[in-house]
Amino acid sequence: MRFQGKVAVVTGAAAGIGRCVSEMLVAEGAQVCAVDIADIPYENAAVQPYRLDVSDSEAARAFFEFMTEKYGRIDILVNNAGITRDAMTYKMADEQWDLVMNVNLKGVFNLTRQIGPFMERQGSGAIVNISSVVAEFGNIGQANYAATKSAIYGLTKTWAKEFARKGAAVRVNAVSPGYTLTDILSTVPQDLLNKFATQTMLGRLAYPEEIAKAIVFLASDDASYITGHNLSVNGGMRL
Numbered sequence: 638m639r640f641q642g643k644v645a646v647v648t649g650a651a652a653g654i655g656r657c658v659s660e661m662l663v664a665e666g667a668q669v670c671a672v673d674i675a676d677i678p679y680e681n682a683a684v685q686p687y688r689l690d691v692s693d694s695e696a697a698r699a700f701f702e703f704m705t706e707k708y709g710r711i712d713i714l715v716n717n718a719g720i721t722r723d724a725m726t727y728k729m730a731d732e733q734w735d736l737v738m739n740v741n742l743k744g745v746f747n748l749t750r751q752i753g754p755f756m757e758r759q760g761s762g763a764i765v766n767i768s769s770v771v772a773e774f775g776n777i778g779q780a781n782y783a784a785t786k787s788a789i790y791g792l793t794k795t796w797a798k799e800f801a802r803k804g805a806a807v808r809v810n811a812v813s814p815g816y817t818l819t820d821i822l823s824t825v826p827q828d829l830l831n832k833f834a835t836q837t838m839l840g841r842l843a844y845p846e847e848i849a850k851a852i853v854f855l856a857s858d859d860a861s862y863i864t865g866h867n868l869s870v871n872g873g874m875r876l
């Protein structure tokens with residue numbers, strides 16, 4: 638019960654990795670605000686569903702007000718909501734570029750600019766930002782996505798310094814999942830997924846639970862001396 642008495646915010650919590658993270662945090666005693674643009678399709682007395690488009694700055698501010706009024710504290714923030722809009726660079730439309738920037742990058746900024754300084758005032762907190770194997774290796778047709786996920790590294794290191802600069806125990810880390818069996822891969826052709834599997838040392842793609850465990854570890858006090866770090870969870874991918 639590592640999270641007894643703790644309050645967590647998980648974005649993109651309706652499905653995939655975010656859903657696993659929410660369920661694991663709840664199983665270990667946390668109260669979780671499950672944030673998503675879609676309905677949260679699971680119920681638990683410890684889960685507060687909250688409909689939010691993370692790219693909407695005003696709505697993110699209102700969400701922060703809601704959290705502080707309802708709970709008075711926030712111990713964990715998992716910036717997990719993310720999308721893809723793939724295209725080769727020469728035919729990538731402005732809409733594809735802008736949408737991915739707004740959700741994957743501005744969405745992370747929108748929540749963290751409220752919750753990070755709040756954790757600093759509170760004296761403690763853990764933030765985990767979800768990047769990607771694509772940030773480390775690049776991927777054809779994902780210039781927009783790769784740009785946002787690489788930017789997560791700079792944000793993570795900056796916030797690790799910024800929120801701890803006055804001595805608060807606020808840790809900020811990133812997790813870079815390898816290719817993981819969730820809905821986000823539904824637009825990737827099967828032959829490409831097979832190729833990605835063979836490019837890992839373990840010869841397979843990840844299950845969302847395997848990524849969630851790493852996120853939950855970094856959110857927990859078991860990682861009390863880890864900050865400004867990126868944890869790659871990719872089965873030993875080599876490209």
Ligand SMILES: NC(=O)c1ccc[n+]([C@@H]2O[C@H](COP(=O)([O-])OP(=O)(O)OC[C@H]3O[C@@H](n4cnc5c(N)ncnc54)[C@H](O)[C@@H]3O)[C@@H](O)[C@H]2O)c1
Nearest residue numbers: 649651652653654674690691718719769816817819820821
């Ligand atoms: N699955 C993979 O292969 C993989 C690999 C590397 C990184 N990631 C990253 O992991 C994270 C989780 O992805 P997943 O695989 O679980 O995908 P998913 O599509 O299963 O889940 C993403 C969730 O984010 C929500 N979401 C989308 N736009 C949103 C918005 N504007 N505001 C709030 N919520 C929004 C969706 O409704 C969905 O519930 C993402 O950041 C993704 O980029 C995934």
